Amino acid sequence: MLHTILITLLVIVSIGLIAVVLLQSGKSAGLSGAISGGAEQLFGKQKARGLDLVLQRLTIVLAVLFFILAIAVAYFGL
Numbered sequence: 773m774l775h776t777i778l779i780t781l782l783v784i785v786s787i788g789l790i791a792v793v794l795l796q797s798g799k800s801a802g803l804s805g806a807i808s809g810g811a812e813q814l815f816g817k818q819k820a821r822g823l824d825l826v827l828q829r830l831t832i833v834l835a836v837l838f839f840i841l842a843i844a845v846a847y848f849g850l
Contacts, residue, residue, distance in 0.1 A: 774848055775845070775848055775849050778841060778844050778845045778848060778849075779845060781841055782838070782841040782842060782845055785834055785837050785838050785841060786838060788834050789831065789834040789835060789838055792827055792830050792831050792834060793831060795827055796824065796827050796828070796831070797824060
């Protein structure tokens with residue numbers, strides 16, 4: 773019973789994580805964009821605002837939940 777609930781929660785969180793990642797806007801295209809985007813994010817010159825910030829934080833929360841649920845499914849599935 774617990775295993776079924778955990779699997780169901782894992783599927784819901786997985787779908788939510790996919791949706792949130794797809795909703796985020798792309799930073800830049802190409803290799804030069806990846807390098808400059810990483811530098812901007814590292815040094816904080818351009819901070820995320822509004823919806824981008826919410827989506828970024830939601831991605832972190834859903835990713836942590838995904839890993840916790842995946843470990844729980846593996847542990848309780850035995």
